[in-house]
Amino acid sequence: MSDLVFARVEWVILIPLGAAALLALLPGYRLTARLNVAAAFLTLLAALSLLFTPHPAAGTYLLVDDLNVVFIALNTFVGFTTSVFSASYVGHELETGRLTPTYLRFYHAMYQLLMCAMNVALVANNIGLMWVAIETATLTTILMVGIYRTHEALEAAWKYFILGSVGIALALFGTILVYVAAQPVIGEGLNAMVWTKLVAQAGKFDPALLNVAFIFLLLGYGTKVGLAPLHAWLPDAHAEGPTPISAVLSGLLLNVALYAVLRFKMLMTANAGAVAPGPLMVTMGLVSLIFGAFMLYRRRDIKRLFAYSSIEHMGIITFAFGMGGPLANFAGLLHMTMHSLTKSGIFFAVGHVAQAKGTQRIADIGGLTETHPWLGWSLVAGVVAIAGLPPLGIFMSEFLMVSSTFARAPGLAILLVLGLLIALGALFLRLNGLAFGEPRGQSHPVKASYGPLFAHLALVLAAGLYLPPQLVAWFQHVSQLLG
Amino acid sequence: MPNLAFDTAHLFAGGLVLVSFVLLYQDRLTSLLNIYALHAFVLALAVAWQADIQNAPHLYVTAALALGFKAIIIPVALRRIVERLGIHREIETVVGIGPTMLAGMALVALSMVVMLRVTAAAAPIAREDLAFALAVVLLGLLIMVTRLNAVSQVVGFMSLENGLILAATGAKGMPLVVEISVAFSVLIAFIVIGIFLFRIRERFDTVDLAALDQFRGERR
Numbered sequence: 213m214s215d216l217v218f219a220r221v222e223w224v225i226l227i228p229l230g231a232a233a234l235l236a237l238l239p240g241y242r243l244t245a246r247l248n249v250a251a252a253f254l255t256l257l258a259a260l261s262l263l264f265t266p267h268p269a270a271g272t273y274l275l276v277d278d279l280n281v282v283f284i285a286l287n288t289f290v291g292f293t294t295s296v297f298s299a300s301y302v303g304h305e306l307e308t309g310r311l312t313p314t315y316l317r318f319y320h321a322m323y324q325l326l327m328c329a330m331n332v333a334l335v336a337n338n339i340g341l342m343w344v345a346i347e348t349a350t351l352t353t354i355l356m357v358g359i360y361r362t363h364e365a366l367e368a369a370w371k372y373f374i375l376g377s378v379g380i381a382l383a384l385f386g387t388i389l390v391y392v393a394a395q396p397v398i399g400e401g402l403n404a405m406v407w408t409k410l411v412a413q414a415g416k417f418d419p420a421l422l423n424v425a426f427i428f429l430l431l432g433y434g435t436k437v438g439l440a441p442l443h444a445w446l447p448d449a450h451a452e453g454p455t456p457i458s459a460v461l462s463g464l465l466l467n468v469a470l471y472a473v474l475r476f477k478m479l480m481t482a483n484a485g486a487v488a489p490g491p492l493m494v495t496m497g498l499v500s501l502i503f504g505a506f507m508l509y510r511r512r513d514i515k516r517l518f519a520y521s522s523i524e525h526m527g528i529i530t531f532a533f534g535m536g537g538p539l540a541n542f543a544g545l546l547h548m549t550m551h552s553l554t555k556s557g558i559f560f561a562v563g564h565v566a567q568a569k570g571t572q573r574i575a576d577i578g579g580l581t582e583t584h585p586w587l588g589w590s591l592v593a594g595v596v597a598i599a600g601l602p603p604l605g606i607f608m609s610e611f612l613m614v615s616s617t618f619a620r621a622p623g624l625a626i627l628l629v630l631g632l633l634i635a636l637g638a639l640f641l642r643l644n645g646l647a648f649g650e651p652r653g654q655s656h657p658v659k660a661s662y663g664p665l666f667a668h669l670a671l672v673l674a675a676g677l678y679l680p681p682q683l684v685a686w687f688q689h690v691s692q693l694l695g
Numbered sequence: 696m697p698n699l700a701f702d703t704a705h706l707f708a709g710g711l712v713l714v715s716f717v718l719l720y721q722d723r724l725t726s727l728l729n730i731y732a733l734h735a736f737v738l739a740l741a742v743a744w745q746a747d748i749q750n751a752p753h754l755y756v757t758a759a760l761a762l763g764f765k766a767i768i769i770p771v772a773l774r775r776i777v778e779r780l781g782i783h784r785e786i787e788t789v790v791g792i793g794p795t796m797l798a799g800m801a802l803v804a805l806s807m808v809v810m811l812r813v814t815a816a817a818a819p820i821a822r823e824d825l826a827f828a829l830a831v832v833l834l835g836l837l838i839m840v841t842r843l844n845a846v847s848q849v850v851g852f853m854s855l856e857n858g859l860i861l862a863a864t865g866a867k868g869m870p871l872v873v874e875i876s877v878a879f880s881v882l883i884a885f886i887v888i889g890i891f892l893f894r895i896r897e898r899f900d901t902v903d904l905a906a907l908d909q910f911r912g913e914r915r
Binding site for chain 2: 338340341343344347348351354369370373374377378381382384385388389391392395396400401402404405418420421423424
């Protein structure tokens with residue numbers, strides 16, 4: 213099977229790259245929106261073919277292993293569903309005149325370039341290449357956040373620009389330090405930046421240098437994950453950009469940055485003398501969780517509300533990976549997958565809600581289940597899922613996390629549960645006003661695409677009810693890899 | 696003469712830290728931009744020297760980029776923007792110059808202590824370079840947090856980035872340095888174009904970030 217032409221890792225990079233070039237040249241909404249969906253679908257197929265074929269040998273630049281295949285599959289799947297949602301979303305934005313055809317062309321090209329950059333970051337076997345890919349992904353999202361060119365959008369893009377640039381600058385310093393640590397052992401040149409070679413030799417690196425490098429990498433890539441106190445760009449960027457971009461930011465880009473942190477965490481654990489990266493990640497995760505949970509109470513903008521919820525959930529995932537061990541890692545992986553699906557699903561619903569109501573202010577949105585029953589009830593389902601109620605997928609992962617933490621560190625488990633409960637209260641408080649009661653505010657008909665939304669919610673529900681044994685075995689295997 | 700190679704590298708790297716300090720106390724935008732051009736020029740010298748002693752001709756590309764793009768094109772472009780915006784007189788700072796300089800000295804001391812301690816095993820030339828580079832990076836961050844004005848924040852970011860290039864070229868034989876410096880130049884070009892666009896669109900009356908900060912989305 214491995215000689216299948218299609219099952220090559222390069223395709224997940226080349227398809228979006230080619231599509232980006234093509235979409236930059238082609239005019240017309242109908243054609244380009246469909247082409248965008250088609251390109252995302254082809255990328256998804258290419259990614260799925262990687263799942264079912266044996267991994268190719270690791271190269272100097274590219275690598276496919278059991279860990280990043282999970283990320284690539286999730287990345288391309290959400291990328292595909294978001295492109296379907298985006299087609300109907302931008303159609304409405306064109307009608308209302310918030311986007312012009314020129315900007316639309318730019319938007320589609322940037323969307324595919326972002327998918328390309330994220331896939332490069334995921335399959336990179338070279339820590340320098342990974343850095344360049346994450347920088348490119350940051351640049352494309354900055355441009356898309358500012359695409360509406362309102363005062364608020366430009367300010368959000370500027371803030372994201374400055375904070376994101378500082379983050380990636382710190383990450384680069386960490387990357388250079390890793391190279392300096394590797395160079396005496398592996399020798400000069402490209403080999404000392406190849407991740408598989410680094411991790412094989414990590415035991416011989418200077419532990420003190422690795423410690424400093426990891427601090428820089430955690431702070432740098434942690435800015436992109438949105439961990440408190442480095443999160444300041446995240447709510448603005450989510451609230452002011454087009455909603456498909458909020459979905460991709462929350463569902464995917466934060467994961468890609470976290471993936472980079474995980475790769476370097478594996479490097480740290482391979483060195484016996486280096487400081488354990490776990491406690492650092494646990495602390496940052498818990499701080500983000502509790503901070504995010506409290507901040508949920510004072511939100512007045514619906515997209516900001518769910519942006520803070522993303523900070524909270526990235527905190528939970530970082531906490532789980534920081535705890536380490538097979539069970540916590542399993543819970544972390546499951547939670548990451550479920551959060552990506554649920555949160556992008558919620559943003560699909562929120563995007564249409566904001567279009568139907570003509571506003572993002574929570575005070576002007578009310579009684580959605582009466583005026584827009586389908587949208588309203590799917591938003592309710594999404595919030596129930598993200599709050600972690602049974603029988604949905606996030607309940608499963610949070611339950612696993614809490615129970616495994618209770619066995620090892622009861623004090624931390626109490627903080628974790630506290631954060632989860634605070635967030636649950638805030639979400640239901642807001643949901644009550646949004647979905648039930650007297651209809652408030654204006655109401656426009658909206659041609660929504662429910663396909664992606666229902667697909668995500670169905671997957672989250674299915675995962676909560678029954679996880680296929682193959683998937684469980686796969687995740688268990690990856691959890692062991694993560695150590 | 697290996698000592699000459701080492702001492703000259705040391706001189707250029709130390710010079711970069713010194714120019715970072717000079718950046719720290721500038722209170723006029725035009726002089727800030729002039730000093731930044733000097734900063735980039737010293738970086739170009741340091742990188743060219745590294746290219747010579749490491750026998751790494753590709754580093755000359757990075758040096759040429761630092762000289763042509765960062766020392767000439769960017770300062771000239773920023774100066775024109777500043778003149779058009781009519782903000783070349785004063786820079787609003789958050790803290791006074793005295794405390795800022797003290798904080799800068801503390802940061803340099805910190806980076807020396809940290810880097811020299813953890814890089815005991817590395818080659819001495821790389822050690823010194825890394826220690827100076829971290830100092831330049833931290834001073835760049837300090838410039839960014841003590842300035843309210845968008846243009847001077849960008850200058851802070853660019854000086855920070857010069858520190859990163861110094862670190863990357865000092866790490867002997869590091870691959871992708873040229874690619875990374877090109878990637879950074881693209882990023883900086885985007886920032887400068889961004890400032891320029893803000894002006895063209897006339898969305899902002901000022902590039903003073905304190906004035907932009909009214910928007911939080913919560914107080915509307």
